[in-house]
Amino acid sequence: MPGPKPVNGLPYKTKIYINNQVLLPAKLVRMLGIEWARYADITIRHNDRVITLSGVLLLRTRHTASRQFTIPGEVRDKYGIMPLDDVEILNIRPVRVREIDTRQLIHDK
Numbered sequence: 001m002p003g004p005k006p007v008n009g010l011p012y013k014t015k016i017y018i019n020n021q022v023l024l025p026a027k028l029v030r031m032l033g034i035e036w037a038r039y040a041d042i043t044i045r046h047n048d049r050v051i052t053l054s055g056v057l058l059l060r061t062r063h064t065a066s067r068q069f070t071i072p073g074e075v076r077d078k079y080g081i082m083p084l085d086d087v088e089i090l091n092i093r094p095v096r097v098r099e100i101d102t103r104q105l106i107h108d109k
Contacts, residue, residue: 007031011045011088017068018083020076024058024092026065034058035065037094042069045088046081055095 007027016022022044029035042053053075058067071081081087 010092011090013086013088016071016081016083016085016087019070020073020081020083021059021068021070022087022089024067024069024089029065029067032092034067034092034094037067039095040069041091041093041095042089043091044071045090046079046085049079050090051075051079 007025009028009031012024012028014022034040037058039055040058042056044051044053053069053071056069056072058069060067075081
């Protein structure tokens with residue numbers, strides 16, 4: 001039975017889940033020292049395109065350091081990102097809440 005995927009830092013290759021979320025494993029989160037972060041600017045590579053996601057909410061569970069983030073629908077539509085696609089995380093920069101423009105947090109549909 002194969003073990004967990006090795007984590008050596010960034011860039012980190014993974015798959016997009018069915019619910020359009022991307023997992024940041026606990027080992028990577030601890031390695032980057034971003035356990036405290038709630039929002040981050042994340043740069044990913046998908047099909048040789050570099051995409052920067054600004055002010056992404058890092059979802060967490062109660063008892064682990066791992067995080068997940070959702071790729072916004074408008075970004076998925078624009079770049080043709082689908083569930084189970086491969087994605088490479090190039091950079092994660094934590095953002096303090098005070099630095100985020102409130103318009104980024106509110107999505108009118």
